[in-house]
Amino acid sequence: MQSKTNLVKPAKPLRIKRPGESRWTTLFYIGPHLFFFILFLVLPTLYGIYLSLHDWDLLRPAEFVGFENYTDIFFNTESIDYIEFWNAFWNTIKFVVFAVPCLIIVPLILALAIDTKTWGSSFFRALFYAPSLLSVVTAVLIWVWILDSNAGLVNFYVSKFGVDNIPWLTDMPWAWIALVAITVWWTIGRNMILFLAGLQDIREELLEAAKIDGAGRLKRFWHIVLPSLRGPMLFALVMTTIESFNVFGQPNVATAGGPGTETKTLIMYIREAAFGNYRMGDAAAMAIVMGAFLVVVSVVQFVIMKRKEG
Amino acid sequence: MTSALATSLVLAGCSSSSESTTKTTEGSKIVLEFWNGFTGPDGNDMKKIVDEFNKSQAGKVEVKTQTMKWDQFYDKIRTVVNSGNAPDVAVMHLDQMPRMASKGLLTPLDELIKDAGLKKEDFIPQVWEAGMWDGKRYSVPLDVHPIALYYNADLFKKEGIEKPPTTLEEFVSTAKKLTKDTDGDGKIDQWGFGMPTLWPSQLMYYSAIRQNGGESVSADGMTALYNDDKGVKALQTLVDLIYKDKISPEKIQQDGEVTLFKQGKLGMTINGIWMINGFKEQQGLNVAAAPIPQFGDTKATWAGSHNFVVPKQKKEDPAKVKAAAEFINYVTSNSLAWAKAGQIPAKNSVRDSADFKALKEQSAIAEQVPYLVFPPASPTYVDVWVPAEQGVNKALLGQMQPKQALDEAKDKGEKAAKAAK
Numbered sequence: 001m002q003s004k005t006n007l008v009k010p011a012k013p014l015r016i017k018r019p020g021e022s023r024w025t026t027l028f029y030i031g032p033h034l035f036f037f038i039l040f041l042v043l044p045t046l047y048g049i050y051l052s053l054h055d056w057d058l059l060r061p062a063e064f065v066g067f068e069n070y071t072d073i074f075f076n077t078e079s080i081d082y083i084e085f086w087n088a089f090w091n092t093i094k095f096v097v098f099a100v101p102c103l104i105i106v107p108l109i110l111a112l113a114i115d116t117k118t119w120g121s122s123f124f125r126a127l128f129y130a131p132s133l134l135s136v137v138t139a140v141l142i143w144v145w146i147l148d149s150n151a152g153l154v155n156f157y158v159s160k161f162g163v164d165n166i167p168w169l170t171d172m173p174w175a176w177i178a179l180v181a182i183t184v185w186w187t188i189g190r191n192m193i194l195f196l197a198g199l200q201d202i203r204e205e206l207l208e209a210a211k212i213d214g215a216g217r218l219k220r221f222w223h224i225v226l227p228s229l230r231g232p233m234l235f236a237l238v239m240t241t242i243e244s245f246n247v248f249g250q251p252n253v254a255t256a257g258g259p260g261t262e263t264k265t266l267i268m269y270i271r272e273a274a275f276g277n278y279r280m281g282d283a284a285a286m287a288i289v290m291g292a293f294l295v296v297v298s299v300v301q302f303v304i305m306k307r308k309e310g
Numbered sequence: 311m312t313s314a315l316a317t318s319l320v321l322a323g324c325s326s327s328s329e330s331t332t333k334t335t336e337g338s339k340i341v342l343e344f345w346n347g348f349t350g351p352d353g354n355d356m357k358k359i360v361d362e363f364n365k366s367q368a369g370k371v372e373v374k375t376q377t378m379k380w381d382q383f384y385d386k387i388r389t390v391v392n393s394g395n396a397p398d399v400a401v402m403h404l405d406q407m408p409r410m411a412s413k414g415l416l417t418p419l420d421e422l423i424k425d426a427g428l429k430k431e432d433f434i435p436q437v438w439e440a441g442m443w444d445g446k447r448y449s450v451p452l453d454v455h456p457i458a459l460y461y462n463a464d465l466f467k468k469e470g471i472e473k474p475p476t477t478l479e480e481f482v483s484t485a486k487k488l489t490k491d492t493d494g495d496g497k498i499d500q501w502g503f504g505m506p507t508l509w510p511s512q513l514m515y516y517s518a519i520r521q522n523g524g525e526s527v528s529a530d531g532m533t534a535l536y537n538d539d540k541g542v543k544a545l546q547t548l549v550d551l552i553y554k555d556k557i558s559p560e561k562i563q564q565d566g567e568v569t570l571f572k573q574g575k576l577g578m579t580i581n582g583i584w585m586i587n588g589f590k591e592q593q594g595l596n597v598a599a600a601p602i603p604q605f606g607d608t609k610a611t612w613a614g615s616h617n618f619v620v621p622k623q624k625k626e627d628p629a630k631v632k633a634a635a636e637f638i639n640y641v642t643s644n645s646l647a648w649a650k651a652g653q654i655p656a657k658n659s660v661r662d663s664a665d666f667k668a669l670k671e672q673s674a675i676a677e678q679v680p681y682l683v684f685p686p687a688s689p690t691y692v693d694v695w696v697p698a699e700q701g702v703n704k705a706l707l708g709q710m711q712p713k714q715a716l717d718e719a720k721d722k723g724e725k726a727a728k729a730a731k
Contacts, residue, residue, distance in 0.1 A: 058388040059413045080725040150559050151569045167561035260704040277730050
């Protein structure tokens with residue numbers, strides 16, 4: 001196991017210092033990115049931290065309140081944010097737990113199927129990638145139509161089997177099932193392409209050798225294919241988790257957070273607090289709590305994946 | 311105002327258009343910047359009126375319109391007033407006005423309207439009154455847009471129903487006649503009514519509270535009243551339409567009842583007046599409109615209203631403010647084109663004109679004008695009310711008892727109001 005993994009690991013390229021290369025060259029290369037990174041990420045984050053310590057309604061001068069916005073979220077059971085933030089938080093966690101495995105496994109299966117390079121594989125590759133090109137509103141509205149409980153296509157066929165109309169977008173647990181299905185359909189392409197690229201990097205000799213040694217399909221998949229996909233897998237896992245945490249468009253368009261507030265996600269509530277109620281400070285504090293949580297989750301994912309490698 | 315869906319489509323953080331406003335008075339000509347959120351077909355109707363006004367002024371005053379989505383409008387208006395780039399005149403929804411006025415975003419109009427000859431007697435009194443906040447006038451109504459009962463005239467004829475229902479009993483019995491299995495497969499495929507579980511169910515609920523003699527939120531906007539006996543009874547009536555009277559499909563999704571109505575599978579639906587043109591354009595649908603039925607002891611119908619406001623400037627220019635008042639007066643007096651877009655003009659003279667009466671659906675819906683009701687003017691009204699909408703949703707899905715759902719909403723709403731204060 002150990003040796004096999006090392007075999008497929010690409011060798012570290014030698015770094016040769018060319019003449020005339022200086023610190024300025026480096027800066028020249030990373031400069032443009034650094035500039036936008038600071039402008040659009042570092043500064044807004046710092047400003048967000050500043051805002052989260054204030055109460056501000058966009059009009060009157062911001063009023064310093066210390067950690068009150070944070071204590072409201074964590075401890076003040078009488079505050080609206082305590083109720084709504086944690087409701088939205090657990091809703092979001094539910095979505096992540098339901099969606100991420102599907103968003104990894106389904107594209108992996110599709111990538112494996114397409115990688116067999118039988119007839120039509122490039123057609124299917126394009127087909128499965130196509131929904132990713134749609135905007136979230138377009139993608140979701142298509143499904144709102146298809147899943148319409150009284151006039152939709154899905155329930156039309158479901159009723160052929162004598163099953164009552166299923167309230168796909170209005171009731172539990174259907175709303176979560178629908179949201180995950182929509183998300184899988186819409187975002188399948190990115191991870192699939194990632195896995196495909198990873199699969200194409202696996203050296204044929206390895207698989208051939210395993211075959212000769214008598215390893216079956218399943219064994220080859222477990223011991224060669226899957227370990228070789230560690231890189232794309234880690235990337236896909238971390239990115240998909242972050243994106244799933246940031247879910248907004250799908251529930252906003254398809255369920256409006258309903259039934260009640262059961263599919264209202266963190267971003268939906270934070271946006272509502274900021275631009276619906278003009279509570280910029282509370283919203284900033286919630287966004288920062290959410291961001292911090294995401295950092296922790298990503299680090300844990302990295303550590304686990306790395307440890308397996310080591 | 312379109313539907314809640316349309317506004318919810320506007321995603322966060324995409325407001326990037328430039329704000330380089332031309333504040334100059336070109337020569338002796340006064341240039342007014344006019345902001346509104348009419349991004350739908352109604353934008354063209356408004357443009358026609360503005361063009362007419364510009365023509366009538368013959369170079370003395372020119373109004374330049376900037377249209378943006380309502381979400382963007384409300385996001386932006388605060389920042390531009392703050393930075394001194396506010397438009398000279400704008401249209402906003404009546405229920406947003408108190409919030410804006412309480413934050414000092416708007417100019418009081420009491421003196422101006424006197425000079426421009428705008429007075430209470432010329433307008434629908436309830437909506438005129440609703441333009442007050444803290445004893446001062448901040449807005450002038452352009453229109454009212456109530457909800458209405460739409461019905462499929464062909465289905466009515468087929469079942470021998472002569473006129474739209476006006477009471478709860480009539481409504482239920484009419485709907486029962488229309489609810490049936492038309493293809494004989496043992497399942498109902500034509501319904502008398504479609505009770506939405508999301509928007510616009512809260513507009514029906516608000517009307518039903520007022521029809522039962524209740525109120526939604528206290529005048530100061532801090533206490534929820536919707537969970538009292540009257541409010542609970544109002545919600546129970548709506549729940550019963552689905553589960554007791556069985557005249558509506560269960561668990562209808564967002565706009566699901568609109569789809570069914572357009573497909574000719576619903577006898578009746580209740581929605582805003584702004585749906586008129588969409589329904590009329592639907593091929594194969596013979597739609598007619600009527601006042602909503604009365605579900606309680608008194609008549610009452612929810613309505614929203616587009617209102618003119620004059621945002622606060624860093625430095626006020628009296629000539630501009632005067633021109634703005636003239637513009638407001640002109641548009642409200644010449645709002646027939648606006649009525650065609652699916653609105654009821656707030657000004658009596660326009661509503662009494664033969665041209666308006668010739669608009670069959672609009673004038674039928676306008677029969678509700680004497681008893682239109684508007685939520686109390688308070689900056690925190692929305693905070694207390696919104697959880698009730700979620701409670702209504704849960705009750706209509708059959709997940710919670712009305713009383714329990716509304717009690718929970720009251721708790722949330724009052725906490726939200728405290729946070730907003």
